[in-house]
Amino acid sequence: MSRFPARRFIDGLPSRAARAWLGLALRTTRWTVTGAPAAVPILRQESARHGAIVAFWHHSLLQLAALWHWVRDRHSHLHLHVVVSRNRDGRLLADAIAPWGIVGIAGSSARKGKEKGGSRAFRQALTVLKDGCMLAITPDGPRGPARVVQPGVVALSRLAHRPVVPVGAACHALRLPSWDRLAIPLPFGRGEIVLAPPLDPPASTEDLAAALNAAQAEAERRHATSGWSAPERLWALLGTLLAPALIVMLRIRLARGRELEDRLRERLGLTRVRRPRGALLWVHAASVGECRSALPLIDALLELRPGLSVLMTTATVTGAGIAAAHFAASPPERAARLRHQFIPYDVPRWSRRFLNRWRPDAALFVESEIWPGLIAACDRRGIPVAIVNGRLSDRSARRWARLKRLATRLYGRLSFVAARGAEDAARFRTLGVRECTEYGDLKQAAPPPPVPQDAMAELRAAIGARPVLLAASTHPGEEEMIAEAARLLRETRPDLLCIIAPRHPVRAGEIAAGLGHPPRRSQGRLPGRSDSLYLADTLGELGLLYRLATVAWLGNAHRPPGGGHNPYEPVRLGVPLATGPHIDNFRPAFARLAGHVAVTHDAGALADWAGPLLGDAARRREIADGALNAIGAQEEVPAPLLTRIALMLPA
Template sequence: MNRKSAGGAATRALLVLARGYLAFALRTTRWTITGAPDAVPALTQSPSRRTDGAIVAAWHETLLMLPAMCRWGHEENPDLKITVMISRNRDGRFINDLVAPWGIIGVEGSSDRGGKNKGGSRALRQACAILRDGAIFALTPDGPRGPARIAQRGTETLMRLTGKPLVPVATACLSLRLPTWDRLRLPLPFGRGYLLHGQPCETAITSDEVNERLDRLTLRADRAVSLGRMGIADIVWRVLGVMLMPALRGMMLWRLRRGKERHDRLAERRGRTAIARPEGEILWLHAASVGEANSILPLLGALAVRHPRRHFLVTTATLGGADIVAAYQASDDVAASRLIHQFIPYDVALWTKRFLDHWKPSALLLTDSELWPGLILACMRRAIPVAVLNGRLSARSWQRWQRLRSFAPRLFERLDFVAARGEEDARHFRALGVRDVSCHGDLKQSAPPPPVDQAELVRLRAMIGERPVFLAASTHPGEEEVILRAAAIARRRAPTLLTIIAPRHPVRGEAIAALAPTTLPRRSLQQEPDADCSVWIADTLGELGLFYRLSNCAFIGNSLFSPGGGHNPFEPVRLDVILASGPHCGNFRPAFAQLDGLVSTIHDEHELAGWIDAVLNEPLKWQARADAARAALVPDETVPPGLLDRIDALCG
């Protein structure tokens, strides 16, 4: 046998071994294939959904993972034709022969350089003909010689000549890096793999834009491979969730009896739903309660204008938050008709899986400090990006997370980005491992005022008449005693004063009423104060906007005693309410700092009584302070454009 024949036999033997290994590695890899729904018709070219040709762009380093995409494409459409441009050299031909069994047809050609004909012009003509025939043409924008991950102009030229959409594709799996110019990835068996397709580009884009889109998708796929692996803490969290399932079911029933759940929607807490998933992209936003739900409404409107075909899934944890979303759905806002509400499932792996299997969101936007390890891990393992809006992490919470950092799941590393409400929160998130943190201000300051039933407002104003009204809003245990004593002192100067106590948790209405020596009327029992009644318990959900509008001045609870935390002051500020708060407002430190000098600080019942008396005796002076507080906020329903751009990048 001569040397040439021996070399050919060795090459064929190597090719057989390489094919066998690649087939074994790719088949034993657990692939997750996901991305923009609009890309599926372009990638599969199914007869019922064909788009008559599409350009697929992927980095050269992922060539050996191309068969995974082709196998998926042929499962969707057995007649799918996929052609790929390969280098006009020995290595390119070897790779072409290697992937041929997966139905991939190679076209030889490289960019012409230095006056040398590399077959680029001929390959370009062939590519145009292939695309006009309605096939898939795949190329590596950085091939054949690099530099790696730097797109050449051929991709832009092909888009301009053919007018076909470009679909960026990123793949990542457990792999080795070979010592080649592109650090070619060699898949390893028995790992996890991700194939992500981005939003199709219908018009020609520049090489820089190709770089940006492919890099973003590749980073997302790489993060899913590295951060989607379960550690000991993740396993412990999962096992704990399974063990607690009976207790959680019991807790649901207990909450149902206390009026904190809805019987017809209890299954949503276990990830079930009776609502069909709409076609197309779904962006998932989670807003725990009333304040968070209210804060994302301007954002929903702005996103709906930008993306007329996108649907929005909003989850809440409380009935109050659900009521806010329901009121928005009934409005004529641009996003209302494309909005779906669900109660968020408890953080149990089975229930979360059921939820994600049904809804398949393109991204998850959490608000404030709603961070659930199991939910975030489940999204990471499906390559669903997760970000936090209005990120809030108080000093106390930050210190707690710091102590648990060695034992907790890789929660903060798995977040794609955090839009912190202030610099202090941003520092806390960075210290805990979030790689991408920025500040866009507090979304709650641009939220619309809390809603109100106008007919009920008119009725109650007529019933109360000229009586001055003091509201104690969102109070917590221990504060009501101080408020009742302060109200008694204030009535010595203002005998007709009506004090309304609206507890943060309305189920405490009965306990609060029992604090007084006489029977106090409760709103939840449809009892109303008569002319001789000085205190009214507003123990109902979703009516704080009503009581703020009835009051002359208001005190924000959860702030008198340590550790406290406070509550959002922006809602009453939007309504020009004269405000006071206790000294313990750490959870809303940036908000109160923004309103410095415009919200009075109260320490005990005597100060509170004196403040009520001062407001009632000099209303114009105090109203000017309330007006100044409102002027300190950004305009109503303002959304930072930079935040919208970050969300678009996350979903793309």
């Protein structure tokens, strides 16, 4: 440390005054500790081997007490030793931090041939580590050069056979004009401590320096974004002002069958369900498609981590039904580790309730669900957030680009994004995502949903040998087109049955009125011999319907903007498939199926495609086999993705 003005500052503060200042600053600062979960059991002495080296740059020396307070919060018996210079500065620092249970070891490297007590300190540090204590050290101290690792810490780790945990720290602080720009913490601010993955031991001084720099850069980034930006304040204010209207909207949605009366409180962050003990991963999947993507991933994670529990949230009743059916079919020991809630609306007060109640250790958002307030709230609490099976259409990317300041801050908060493919990954990167990988489409790992055999037998008996055109997951404006195509097909196949399964069954009333009130499955009716249309307005039965279909048309693709739906499920069930032209949300999947899925622009084109297939079983088999070969066998959830998610969780 330079003699002026750092020396003058320290000389003017006796240890008692320094201690009082540090106590005020560190205790009034809102600290968040994040980073590698593997470092936590080492710091808390929960690993198999006790004792470790905590390394941080010298300018963060005074923030060490905050990290140690966090460590000792649950483990008051632990002791920490810190290597400090044996000069007056070092003695003052050792006296100042002593009340936090930190014991100083005086000594530093020799300079210009003059012994500074380094050999004695090295031997003492080695003894401390072998006794199972923690040792804090500044690899660039006590006199620099700044951020240059001296060889002693690497040698100490190898001789003691103890890991090094690199740490980065940043807080509201006064920087002294010393060689290391020593940070003097200021009270009533925010602070970030980032733990890097342990090095056991470091391969070289360069590797340790790189890990320290990465942890410090992340701490500084998190500190820079820990407050509220103007767009985030505006978003929070908008959510607060709209809260009364959202409550009214909930009642309207309830009347329309889009909410469950006994679970409305969950939308406000309220629940009577208890948080399970241990590590908890929060997985949000908006609706049916996202749930289908998430469930194989959840099963694989529960298999990988026996002590892990999962909270799954959805935004729709249809998604909740898919989750409930999967939980019910899971083995009892796995079902006991699963919880479902409806995600609260993005109102600050409701988000706080939700996070206070559940305290997730990490959060995964599936595909394209982005909740700016919730993601920012998680980031401020040190809860790592990632997007899996990330999907970002060109249209959505352009919209976010118009809100560049908000987008850069929001997407920059994400720990990583696992994109479906190269196009999605490139769009995420332009919005500021720091780590973006491509693991393929998780829908490839989703098996076809199970089917109740009694329901299958009942419907099959009602339909008999009639050919079936299934319109799956239809959206407004598509049912009329399908009905017209069915009318054209019945000119040559009068026994045709057209089954319409709307994406949102709450629309069934208006659909039925527009189509002459065909029998509805939700009313317990079956298609009769004289019925040409059948309305399958129930949840979670597409697997059943695909198994009964002769050919199928997949919705949300007839009118712009559309977006399409997942084609893998019908393809795996061997159904010849057609869709409309507006399939941007699933373009990679349909590109993979190019030449095996028909694209129809109107009712006439659909009738022209389906007509020849209805009576040609060999041609249908050929199309189905070609599509199945194009997507390949059902895939496993990628192991690297499971490993990356596991790194977000406590060990």
